Amino acid sequence: MFRQSPARTLVLLATLAGLAVYASAGGYFAREIVVEIAILAILAISLDVVAGFGGMVSLAHGAMMGLSAYTYAIFSVKLGWPPLPSALMGIGASALFGTAIGWITGRTTGIFFIMATLAFGQMAYTVFFKWRWLGGDDGLGGLSRFDLGWLGIKMGDSLTFAFFALVMVLAVYAAAAWVLRTAFGRTLTGIHTNEDRMRALGVSTVVHRAQALGFSAMLAGVAGIIAAQHILYISPEMLVWTVSGEVLIVVILGGLGTLIGPLLGAVIFVLLKHEISAYTNHWHIVIGILLIATVLSGGRGIYGQVEHWLTRRTQPAGKTAEAPDA
Amino acid sequence: MLEVRKLCKSFGGLQVTRNVSFVLEPGERRVILGPNGAGKTTLFNQLVGTLTPSSGDILVQGRSVMGLSVSARAREGLSRSYQKNNLFEDLSVRENLMLAAAAGQGKARSIWRDSFRDAEVRETVREVAQQVALTDMLDMPVRSASYGSRRQLEVGLALATRPRILLMDEPTSGVGPTMIESFHRLLHSLPRELTVLIIEHDMDLAFDVADRITVLNFGEVVFEGTPDETRGNKVVRDIYLGDWQANA
Ligand SMILES: Nc1ncnc2c1ncn2[C@@H]1O[C@H](COP(=O)(O)OP(=O)(O)OP(=O)(O)O)[C@@H](O)[C@H]1O
Numbered sequence: 001m002f003r004q005s006p007a008r009t010l011v012l013l014a015t016l017a018g019l020a021v022y023a024s025a026g027g028y029f030a031r032e033i034v035v036e037i038a039i040l041a042i043l044a045i046s047l048d049v050v051a052g053f054g055g056m057v058s059l060a061h062g063a064m065m066g067l068s069a070y071t072y073a074i075f076s077v078k079l080g081w082p083p084l085p086s087a088l089m090g091i092g093a094s095a096l097f098g099t100a101i102g103w104i105t106g107r108t109t110g111i112f113f114i115m116a117t118l119a120f121g122q123m124a125y126t127v128f129f130k131w132r133w134l135g136g137d138d139g140l141g142g143l144s145r146f147d148l149g150w151l152g153i154k155m156g157d158s159l160t161f162a163f164f165a166l167v168m169v170l171a172v173y174a175a176a177a178w179v180l181r182t183a184f185g186r187t188l189t190g191i192h193t194n195e196d197r198m199r200a201l202g203v204s205t206v207v208h209r210a211q212a213l214g215f216s217a218m219l220a221g222v223a224g225i226i227a228a229q230h231i232l233y234i235s236p237e238m239l240v241w242t243v244s245g246e247v248l249i250v251v252i253l254g255g256l257g258t259l260i261g262p263l264l265g266a267v268i269f270v271l272l273k274h275e276i277s278a279y280t281n282h283w284h285i286v287i288g289i290l291l292i293a294t295v296l297s298g299g300r301g302i303y304g305q306v307e308h309w310l311t312r313r314t315q316p317a318g319k320t321a322e323a324p325d326a
Numbered sequence: 327m328l329e330v331r332k333l334c335k336s337f338g339g340l341q342v343t344r345n346v347s348f349v350l351e352p353g354e355r356r357v358i359l360g361p362n363g364a365g366k367t368t369l370f371n372q373l374v375g376t377l378t379p380s381s382g383d384i385l386v387q388g389r390s391v392m393g394l395s396v397s398a399r400a401r402e403g404l405s406r407s408y409q410k411n412n413l414f415e416d417l418s419v420r421e422n423l424m425l426a427a428a429a430g431q432g433k434a435r436s437i438w439r440d441s442f443r444d445a446e447v448r449e450t451v452r453e454v455a456q457q458v459a460l461t462d463m464l465d466m467p468v469r470s471a472s473y474g475s476r477r478q479l480e481v482g483l484a485l486a487t488r489p490r491i492l493l494m495d496e497p498t499s500g501v502g503p504t505m506i507e508s509f510h511r512l513l514h515s516l517p518r519e520l521t522v523l524i525i526e527h528d529m530d531l532a533f534d535v536a537d538r539i540t541v542l543n544f545g546e547v548v549f550e551g552t553p554d555e556t557r558g559n560k561v562v563r564d565i566y567l568g569d570w571q572a573n574a
């Protein structure tokens with residue numbers, strides 16, 4: 001069961017504050033990195049909701065993000081809607097897509113579920129890759145950011161936008177943590193642990209799983225809006241399954257089922273990528289080694305491992321009642 | 327309350343349920359007896375909807391539930407415990423009961439309220455924990471609980487939804503005499519309006535709690551009657567009691 005422990009709150013706020021300082025003190029490049037981290041973190045948190053707490057390992061989260069970004073572009077660029085309603089349409093489209101995937105995959109679990117999400121993701125990718133009206137494989141430009149001028153906020157400024165992205169990370173984390181602590185989240189964990197029994201107790205588990213995937217996709221849709229507004233250009237590359245694969249790596253690296261771990265995973269992943277690629281093109285090898293080390297050391301991920309050490313130290317041996325933060 | 331009409335089920339060529347019919351009155355305590363492989367668990371699986379019968383009908387309060395899913399039947403008030411423990415292994419005893427109580431009260435889906443903080447859910451969990459003697463173990467992870475406690479929790483989960491019809495599949499299988507005795511007491515403490523169907527191997531328990539007894543053999547109802555009639559019946563003695571007396 002999910003618990004928002006004080007330690008998790010502390011890590012969340014400290015990480016976001018650290019990134020804010022980094023963006024402020026660093027130059028344009030640092031701000032780009034912070035936005036990149038924010039997008040990846042939102043995707044990873046959203047994936048952790050279903051993978052870590054619902055046992056639904058999805059390879060469609062990149063596609064969900066991309067669908068949201070493209071829908072945003074359709075409404076704002078092609079139909080001339082203002083950015084905010086367009087963004088809501090994007091997030092809504094992504095949520096619908098997630099719900100539909102959950103509904104159709106119904107009772108499939110494990111590897112078959114993963115394959116099904118992969119197929120849906122690739123289908124979405126193919127659609128946008130071929131769709132000339134939306135630029136096909138050339139992508140589509142001419143997007144715009146939210147106009148918050150009436151609040152005195154200039155979204156065009158790179159530091160402002162980095163802050164905006166961080167605020168969205170906080171909002172997405174808060175939404176996910178909230179839902180996981182409600183009856184819906186409890187039941188989702190129950191389904192993850194024993195779907196059969198949950199059904200026998202009277203829960204329509206297929207509906208529940210579909211709704212959970214819809215919620216997760218909605219959060220992924222937020223990442224899509226930020227990504228679209230970030231570089232003001234979108235391409236089908238966003239939807240390729242390797243994007244989803246990277247998100248999954250980030251979740252596992254940070255700590256599956258911890259919610260805060262994925263945020264840390266995103267920070268480490270992006271920073272490592274930029275640091276290491278300054279020396280070599282083979283940064284994937286380093287990530288690979290890290291991933292292997294994580295999996296071999298019990299699969300708890302970086303945050304999960306630290307939490308594990310801490311609780312073992314603070315709890316006398318033998319008394320392991322109520323696995324504290326799992 | 328619960329009516330089964332001419333139920334049949336085959337696995338390939340093997341007929342596991344043969345033309346089974348019976349009626350449970352509201353509040354009735356019915357025990358199903360039958361040797362291993364008689365088709366008792368298979369009958370339960372059809373009642374709750376995890377298996378689809380080849381033919382026949384199942385009615386709850388006069389309405390057919392054949393078109394209803396497993397979860398929909400549970401929401402109609404049908405609850406079952408399993409012969410082999412089927413618990414939320416990763417969670418604590420309390421969390422197990424909370425999930426069941428919340429589901430039983432239709433509080434499993436809200437994205438605004440936490441079912442685990444709901445007063446009614448907590449009260450139900452407290453009561454059920456007392457009923458199945460798990461009050462002192464609520465915060466224990468199910469994984470590290472003893473077999474006996476897990477067996478109690480198995481029944482607790484079925485009780486926590488506050489069903490109208492309770493189906494229990496060999497609740498005392500594998501536990502010692504003390505626990506069987508406390509299970510007797512639990513059965514007697516259940517609300518009188520609750521309809522109970524128990525698959526049981528323990529004869530004393532069967533004769534003690536049953537209003538009526540149904541005996542299954544090779545998927546077929548070979549006898550139905552009161553405990554006294556059951557004791558005196560020759561067919562039953564041949565296929566079952568002989569066996570039982572031999573073991574006793
Ligand atoms: N899914 C299945 N496929 C094929 N055969 C099955 C299946 N489930 C049960 N059977 C067979 O149906 C028969 C009845 O099984 P069932 O589990 O209902 O017996 P039971 O009366 O509960 O026995 P026990 O007292 O051992 O629990 C057995 O011969 C069993 O092998």
Ligand SMILES: [Mg+2]
Pocket residue numbers: 366367368409495
């Ligand atoms: Mg059986």
